[in-house]
Amino acid sequence: MRVLARREGRFGQIRVLERKSDGARLYCIDSSVQTMVQSDGVSVFGYVHAAKLLLAPAHKVLIVGGGGGSLATMLARAGHDVTVLEVDPAAEELARAYFGLDARVRWITGDIFSFYNTNDEVFNALCIDACDAEGLISCFADPDTLAALLVVACPNGSLVLNLVHEDGAPPWGEVLAAKIAARGLSATLYRSEEGWEGNEILHARAQGPTDKLSITDVHRHPPEARTYLLSLRAHTPSRDHGD
DSSP: OOOEEEEEEETEEEEEEOOOTTTOOEEETEEEEEEEOOOSSSSHHHHHHHHHHTTTSSSSSEEOOOOOOHHHHHHHHHHHHEEEESSSSTHHHHHHHHOOOOOEEEEEEEEHHTTTTOOOOOOOEEEEEOTTTTEEOOOGGGGGHHHHHHHHOTTTSSEEEEEEOOTSSSOHHHHHHHHHTTTTTTEEEESSSSSSSSSSEEEEEESSSSSOOOOOGGGGGGHHHEEEEEEEHEEOOTTTTOO
């Protein structure tokens, strides 16, 4: 690996690394890899490709958490109108300079709560990809907060969350999905049964099914992502499941 850039970020030291063997680039905060892309800017993380598939029906997408911007770029290239909200001021410059962030992506430095204090913009989908060492950042781990954000940001669309789940840790994603379902929403947790990624994807909607993720043309995805995608399994709690 060679180091392309270093910055002091809001959550620790950010390093941009490049793999000498194939030009893949990594966006790291301390020892945590937030983004990893091929030389063409396509993510090698299976969960990013799963999120992109879940967001495919949405034309206008709001992503909370930018990192290197791989999901935003992949969606913009597919014709989606994408806005990123990222709290770390260092992130946008690195995403544009080192990760080929698509020029059509609107990037706003700030948080979603401040955004909606001054804005009433509605989207077709909201994706929250804001994780720390414990998993989803705590302010987004509250089901009432998530339900309220869904109503404000995309009342007729999808909420997609990236959840970090380390081996041996309690399966809190299932608990969160059940609590969201208990509030009358449709919720499905997608968990990969094989591979090295410890990420789960939670899909929630006020109306409509959330368990219809279809993995097609798997060979079009990077090799590192295929095992994750092929072994995804859906876990859907009933809406009358209590807290």
